[in-house]
Amino acid sequence: MKTDTQVGKTPSSKGRADRGPAPGAPGRLLFLAAILLPPRFTPARVRYDRRYRTLDKYRFIVGFLAVPLAFYALFVVSPFLQAIYYSFTDWSGGPVANFVGFDNYQKMWNDDRFWDSLQVSALLLVIAPVITLVLGMFFAYMITSGGRHRRGQAIAGVAGSSFYKVVYFFPQVLSVAIIAVVWGRVFNTNSGLINGGLDKVGVTGPAWLGGDSTLGVISLLTVISWSFIGFYVVLFSAAMGAIPSDIYEAALLDGAGRTRTFFSVTLPLIWDTVRTGWIYMGIQALDTFAICLVMVPPHVLKVTPVFLYERFRDGQYGYATSIGVVLLVLSMAFSLIVMRAGNRDRIEY
Amino acid sequence: MGATSVNRRDVMKRAAAAGLLAVPAVGALSSCASGGGSENKAEKGKKTKKNPLGVKEDAGLTVYIFNGGYGDKYAQFVTDMYADKYPKAKPDQKATEKIATQVQPKIVRGKPTSDVVNNSGAEQMNIGKLVHNKQVADLGEVLDAPSWDDPDVTVRETLVPVVEQMGRFGGKECYQLNIALTVYGNWYSKKLLEDGLDSAYPKTWDEMLAVCKKAKAKGIHGWSYPGGHPRYMFFSMYAMFAQRGGRDVTEAMDYLEPNAWKHDAVKDVFEAWEELVAKKYVLTGFDGNQAHTEMQTAWTKEGKCVFVPNGSWVENEAKDTTPKDFAMTVGATPSLDSGDKMPFGTLYAPAGEPFIVPAKAENRQGGLEWLRMMYSKKAAVNLFKEVGSMPVVKGAIDGEDLPSGTASAQAAIKAAGDNIVIPHFMDWYNELFREDFNNMVHTFMQGQIGPKQAMDIMQKASERILKDPDISKVKKA
Numbered sequence: 001m002k003t004d005t006q007v008g009k010t011p012s013s014k015g016r017a018d019r020g021p022a023p024g025a026p027g028r029l030l031f032l033a034a035i036l037l038p039p040r041f042t043p044a045r046v047r048y049d050r051r052y053r054t055l056d057k058y059r060f061i062v063g064f065l066a067v068p069l070a071f072y073a074l075f076v077v078s079p080f081l082q083a084i085y086y087s088f089t090d091w092s093g094g095p096v097a098n099f100v101g102f103d104n105y106q107k108m109w110n111d112d113r114f115w116d117s118l119q120v121s122a123l124l125l126v127i128a129p130v131i132t133l134v135l136g137m138f139f140a141y142m143i144t145s146g147g148r149h150r151r152g153q154a155i156a157g158v159a160g161s162s163f164y165k166v167v168y169f170f171p172q173v174l175s176v177a178i179i180a181v182v183w184g185r186v187f188n189t190n191s192g193l194i195n196g197g198l199d200k201v202g203v204t205g206p207a208w209l210g211g212d213s214t215l216g217v218i219s220l221l222t223v224i225s226w227s228f229i230g231f232y233v234v235l236f237s238a239a240m241g242a243i244p245s246d247i248y249e250a251a252l253l254d255g256a257g258r259t260r261t262f263f264s265v266t267l268p269l270i271w272d273t274v275r276t277g278w279i280y281m282g283i284q285a286l287d288t289f290a291i292c293l294v295m296v297p298p299h300v301l302k303v304t305p306v307f308l309y310e311r312f313r314d315g316q317y318g319y320a321t322s323i324g325v326v327l328l329v330l331s332m333a334f335s336l337i338v339m340r341a342g343n344r345d346r347i348e349y
Numbered sequence: 350m351g352a353t354s355v356n357r358r359d360v361m362k363r364a365a366a367a368g369l370l371a372v373p374a375v376g377a378l379s380s381c382a383s384g385g386g387s388e389n390k391a392e393k394g395k396k397t398k399k400n401p402l403g404v405k406e407d408a409g410l411t412v413y414i415f416n417g418g419y420g421d422k423y424a425q426f427v428t429d430m431y432a433d434k435y436p437k438a439k440p441d442q443k444a445t446e447k448i449a450t451q452v453q454p455k456i457v458r459g460k461p462t463s464d465v466v467n468n469s470g471a472e473q474m475n476i477g478k479l480v481h482n483k484q485v486a487d488l489g490e491v492l493d494a495p496s497w498d499d500p501d502v503t504v505r506e507t508l509v510p511v512v513e514q515m516g517r518f519g520g521k522e523c524y525q526l527n528i529a530l531t532v533y534g535n536w537y538s539k540k541l542l543e544d545g546l547d548s549a550y551p552k553t554w555d556e557m558l559a560v561c562k563k564a565k566a567k568g569i570h571g572w573s574y575p576g577g578h579p580r581y582m583f584f585s586m587y588a589m590f591a592q593r594g595g596r597d598v599t600e601a602m603d604y605l606e607p608n609a610w611k612h613d614a615v616k617d618v619f620e621a622w623e624e625l626v627a628k629k630y631v632l633t634g635f636d637g638n639q640a641h642t643e644m645q646t647a648w649t650k651e652g653k654c655v656f657v658p659n660g661s662w663v664e665n666e667a668k669d670t671t672p673k674d675f676a677m678t679v680g681a682t683p684s685l686d687s688g689d690k691m692p693f694g695t696l697y698a699p700a701g702e703p704f705i706v707p708a709k710a711e712n713r714q715g716g717l718e719w720l721r722m723m724y725s726k727k728a729a730v731n732l733f734k735e736v737g738s739m740p741v742v743k744g745a746i747d748g749e750d751l752p753s754g755t756a757s758a759q760a761a762i763k764a765a766g767d768n769i770v771i772p773h774f775m776d777w778y779n780e781l782f783r784e785d786f787n788n789m790v791h792t793f794m795q796g797q798i799g800p801k802q803a804m805d806i807m808q809k810a811s812e813r814i815l816k817d818p819d820i821s822k823v824k825k826a
Contacts, residue, residue: 092478092819184637187637190635318819
């Protein structure tokens, strides 16, 4: 190639050691200018330089990435960095924010209200993904392969499965605020749907959101799982649909029943999706803000984001952001742990 | 400020030298000369008998009113009064739901465009911060001025004393003035109590227990508790703390003093309530956001309970469910025994709807004059007619046709005299009330904790706030 002959005067110096441009090669300035020039207007001297190809390649990539990356930096990275900075200040929303070192974190460490809220959040973080994913997987399996075997088909969903798929997704379409208000009514002690039903069969229902924090957590878990299951049903049925049916046929020929097929074929093959869903649901559970704020009275229990919100409301912005930073660290730690724990060999199919 | 040191020739020279760059600089200089710096730049007129605050007659006046439940008609009445007296001033009233967004930035920059502000609503400015930053004017001048209706009586003398108390932030200066009164206490139906239960309002706690017992025999609960909003219990408990232990106890709470919540009086009050809870005299099961309306419906329409902890807005709020012959009445705190430090009738009756005048308001005297007019009898009566709230002007609505709840509230204020108590910590350290008391009293009303734990929780919370560097403390003067 021409570029080779131009640069490599001596064949032995072709490696990385040969940094400087060979005599006759274009200058640095010309090269910089070439970044912005289309190839047509680039001097031949530059165009036929060995390094021009690298430049052209990266210029192409940068051209596509620059705008999105700039947006990402402006609207995602910079708020994060600012939040981290403000968590070390006593900012109260005004023009002044004094640097106070780790005072906010120290205050958090000694604040019982923070630990109480974190306890609830941690509980949700552990339990909510389990309930949601297990139920989501069960429903998805029923939809894709739970039905009777029809002629010529290795697997089939239960009757009306496409209808269910839509119905399960309904809660996802509703606004979170509406979900919280409606369920708040359902859990009402005196006039709620649940206690009304219990009344009919002669049982006096408890005060679901009336103060007992265990009942409060149960109510909260119910609503979170209810509202997210639909999403996972759709997610998992898509993943299950991607599994080639000849694998199922083989399993069927080997005499595997539905349970065996699920655990030995389906689950291992959709494991990546499950892991992603687990992380996603965990973060959702850690961030159960709106439902808790609207549905659960603050004296029953509160999750950490609600506690954070209350600090914002009281103008303790510095303290509130430090709580936000702790939540960020927790979400990242959770993701890493799940990624590590859920790491298995990928099965290609 | 620097106006004299910069004469026109200097400016011209500099402008010529610095070219266009100098133009904004001149603007800055001149605005410095006319705007900030000097202490009393506000426009002032001559003080006369007819104009005791020395209002400059042709200085414009801008009034900002929170456009919430009260609307702004009641204030327009006053602004019209101002226009009548100072026609050249052309006062301008602005109604907004976002007081802080509209008013605060200009106050913070030291160039307020408002002369009197109704600092109210969910978006109210943090008055503690404004006072701390010296951005609001001392309104003592209004209180010292002769009242609108009678020049021989000062404005202060026409108002219930809580108005001034609630404007103070640890010192003698008064930074905000409230215009309407709320009476908290034990609300009941006179008809149910006197005809249904054949009892008089209990003046002692023993009598209270007796009434509850009698009610229970008839299948009615003596009390009720809106579980969704536990803080309502405070409306009936607070005056009891004061009545039992005197003002020292409530003051200790306000100033976050050590062991403020461990006083014997606090214990006695919690024990009294514990008995009520233990004997199952309290109607419960009202959870969720609408707990208070559910409770009020059970109280008015269904007659399921005798007393509810509430404030004087309840008459209006429960209007739709209240039977005509209900005879809604508010009762003061029953005495525990002869050891009480304050007499029966001690009342928790704070003033609400605060007004401030920015410290650097252009027409500060006009703002003060507007407030003096707000405290005139006719403006007070108008306030009552427009929004149904009790004005803070003494005797202003005597002789008006009052609904039974308001009439009883007026009577309770009269009976209380000077024995009106106000929890300043609710303004100063709101989370102590909104979070800590609220959460604690819920477990208490459920019988999960007793008086000792209740006191411990509150004391711990009080100490937490004392140590919190993010909360500025009000020091005792």
